[in-house]
Amino acid sequence: MGAMTGRFQCLLWLALALVCATLQGLPQNAAEAHLPEGFPYSAWLEQKEITQIGWNVVVGKPALRSDLRQEIEIWAMIARQDARKTEDHDLVLYARVLDGGRALGPVHMVEPVENRVPPEFQPKGPPPPPGFRIIALVKPGKYRLELALLDRTNGRYSTKFESVVIEGLKTDALAESFDKFSKFEFVPLRKREDTAAIGLPPAPDFSFGPGGFSGTLYVRRKNFVGLPASSSGVTEDLPTFVIRKPGMHLSIIAMLTPPDGVVGDEGLTQYFQDSLVNLLSAVTRLRVQDGTTQFTGIDLLEGKRIFDHQDVEQVTLDSLNAAIRKDLSTISLSSMTGMASNGRFITDLFKEEFDRAEQDGAEHVLVFIGHRTAFRDNAGVPLPANGCRCKVHYLRVFSTGGHDDIEKLLRNYKPLIYEPFNWRDFREHFAKIYERLQLQN
Numbered sequence: 118m119g120a121m122t123g124r125f126q127c128l129l130w131l132a133l134a135l136v137c138a139t140l141q142g143l144p145q146n147a148a149e150a151h152l153p154e155g156f157p158y159s160a161w162l163e164q165k166e167i168t169q170i171g172w173n174v175v176v177g178k179p180a181l182r183s184d185l186r187q188e189i190e191i192w193a194m195i196a197r198q199d200a201r202k203t204e205d206h207d208l209v210l211y212a213r214v215l216d217g218g219r220a221l222g223p224v225h226m227v228e229p230v231e232n233r234v235p236p237e238f239q240p241k242g243p244p245p246p247p248g249f250r251i252i253a254l255v256k257p258g259k260y261r262l263e264l265a266l267l268d269r270t271n272g273r274y275s276t277k278f279e280s281v282v283i284e285g286l287k288t289d290a291l292a293e294s295f296d297k298f299s300k301f302e303f304v305p306l307r308k309r310e311d312t313a314a315i316g317l318p319p320a321p322d323f324s325f326g327p328g329g330f331s332g333t334l335y336v337r338r339k340n341f342v343g344l345p346a347s348s349s350g351v352t353e354d355l356p357t358f359v360i361r362k363p364g365m366h367l368s369i370i371a372m373l374t375p376p377d378g379v380v381g382d383e384g385l386t387q388y389f390q391d392s393l394v395n396l397l398s399a400v401t402r403l404r405v406q407d408g409t410t411q412f413t414g415i416d417l418l419e420g421k422r423i424f425d426h427q428d429v430e431q432v433t434l435d436s437l438n439a440a441i442r443k444d445l446s447t448i449s450l451s452s453m454t455g456m457a458s459n460g461r462f463i464t465d466l467f468k469e470e471f472d473r474a475e476q477d478g479a480e481h482v483l484v485f486i487g488h489r490t491a492f493r494d495n496a497g498v499p500l501p502a503n504g505c506r507c508k509v510h511y512l513r514v515f516s517t518g519g520h521d522d523i524e525k526l527l528r529n530y531k532p533l534i535y536e537p538f539n540w541r542d543f544r545e546h547f548a549k550i551y552e553r554l555q556l557q558n
Contacts, residue, residue, distance in 0.1 A: 156211065157274045161263050169273040170208075171196030172266055176279050179255060180347035181540050183395040184402075185547070186295065187283065188254050188304075188350050193266065195246035207269040210249040214281070214301045215261040225303035227251055252350035254302045256295060257285025290552035291544075294356045304350035341376060341385055342517055344392040346540045356402060360554045363407035366479055367554070368470060369400055369429070371486040373441050374417040376516045386445050389515060395540070396486065396514065397437055399547060401429045403484075403554075414440055415466065417459045417490075422466075460492025464526060467500060471530070474505035481505060482554060485532075486512045489521040502529040508557060510550050511535070514543075 160167050177190040193210055212225045229247040249266075262279040281301075285292075360367070374380075375389040404410055412432050414423040423440040424432065467483075474481035509532035511524070517538075524534065535550070537543035 156267065157265050157276060160274075160276045161213070161265065164278060166276055166278060168275045170266055170268060170275045171198055172275055172277075174264060174277050174279065176262065176281055179283055180349075181544055182254075182350075183346035183348050183398055184352075184355050185291065185399055185544055186254050186298065186356065187256070188252055188347055189281070189283075190349065191251040191253065191262070191264075193249040193251075193264065195248070197246055206271070208247055209267050209269060210251070211265040211267065212251055212303065213263045214253070214303075215263065216258060216300055218261075221260075221301045222299060222303070225251065227306075230306075250306060252304055252306050254298065254304055254350060254352060255281075255283045256298065256300045257283045258300055259283075260301055290548045290555070291356075291358065294358050298354070298356075302352075304352050307349055307351050341379055341389070342515055342538050343385075343388045344396060344514065344537065344540050344543055345388075346395045358403050358551055360403065360405045360408070360551070362405060362480070362554065362557055364479055365405045365408040365554075365557065366474070366477075366481045367403060367405050367408065367410045367484065368413065368426070368481065369403065369411070369484045369486070370413045370415065370466070370470075371397055371400075372417060372488065372490075373414045373423060375445070376488050377491075379515075380418070380445055383445075390441050392515065393441055394434070394437055396512075396543065397432075397441075398434060399543075400484065400486065400512075401432045401437075403429065403551070413466075415462070416440075417462065418445075420458060420462050458494050459490070460494045460522060463490075463492070463523065464498075464500065467526065471500065471503055471505050471507060474507050475503045479506065480557065481507045482510070482557060483507065484510045484512065484550065485523075485527075486514065487523055488514055488516040489519045490523050491520050492522040498526070499528045500526055500530070508553075509533070510553070512537070512543075512546065512550075 173194050175192045179187040179189050182188050208229060210227050214221050227249050230250045260281040262281050264277045266275045375386055379385045379389050401412055410429045411426040412424050412429050413426055416423055470483055507530060509527055509530045511532040511534045513534055513536050535546035537546050
């Protein structure tokens with residue numbers, strides 16, 4: 118017995134020596150990773166798949182996040198036949214990613230995810246086997262994912278190796294905005310209780326469909342299209358989309374009011390609000406270098422401006438949530454004072470923008486985020502084009518079909534109209550707007 122113990126300790130020291138030797142060639146942050154005794158590093162070095170604990174690994178397809186980065190989910194589940202063997206054991210999962218044989222960042226460690234299914238809905242029989250969930254923010258490339266499952270109770274372990282390919286666009290105007298980020302970055306999993314505090318829909322337990330949570334919600338009876346985006350991983354580092362056009366004035370104007378058919382429907386109203394927060398959290402990351410970028414939010418239900426030419430540097434997720442997330446479930450359109458004169462309100466807003474642009478003679482760009490809207494006061498007469506140096510980009514979202522007096526109002530300014538029907542559409546349209554702003558004359 119003593120000989121076996123001595124042999125086991127010898128193997129541990131040998132493995133740790135190999136770890137130290139290998140870490141000398143890794144980046145500094147990887148060298149600082151905490152590696153416990155019993156970590157099966159030698160199996161990683163030899164690229165040997167070992168199965169001492171039965172398990173399955175699934176690497177999800179990339180999902181597009183609300184910050185326009187991509188994330189993938191990695192699931193590891195203990196095989197049912199081994200579930201009983203691991204009851205009351207101390208399981209932990211390690212992950213590392215390689216790019217061209219070089220480690221990207223430190224070894225990442227996670228513990229089993231909490232079973233969120235209420236007891237009354239638990240299936241009969243033994244409890245489900247332990248599972249692990251890892252979120253990584255990724256950039257286009259080909260990577261090698263190394264995984265090691267360790268039972269710290271008895272030293273048993275399993276290893277797996279996965280090839281991960283993240284496709285990129287052939288031409289991507291936004292690519293430069295993501296240069297500062299790591300190619301493959303493990304991030305903390307967003308907790309379900311944290312989503313309400315930051316204004317996100319509840320974090321899903323599983324991804325849906327080949328695009329993850331970046332899908333489409335189309336409600337035919339309402340002609341409503343939602344724009345959900347994935348945000349399962351937590352990061353505070355956001356991209357900034359810099360426009361290098363000195364002297365340009367960029368005005369972002371957004372309708373914060375849902376389409377007519379959505380008001381009064383609690384579920385769709387919340388979904389509209391979720392989608393709008395996603396959308397504006399990206400658009401308000403636009404910045405004009407040596408110019409101005411201002412944001413105006415309009416509330417048609419009350420006929421007022423929530424933001425009024427506010428510098429986008431001061432527009433935060435908290436302020437967007439406060440302005441957008443209102444309880445409209447008990448409100449009818451007929452009770453809204455601002456709806457009766459919505460046409461005049463929007464007309465005056467645009468006229469003010471164009472008049473200001475004509476007076477200063479500078480280059481002005483207006484990015485308008487809204488939806489198909491019928492003016493109740495028949496004020497939808499096209500505004501006459503003045504002498505301003507103006508370009509208009511109209512992101513028409515959330516509604517399909519129907520009359521749009523806003524398009525008619527802007528007709529003489531020849532707006533470029535974009536209609537995304539899912540989050541990937543929006544990402545493509547946003548890239549086109551960004552590219553056109555860079556080339557603006």
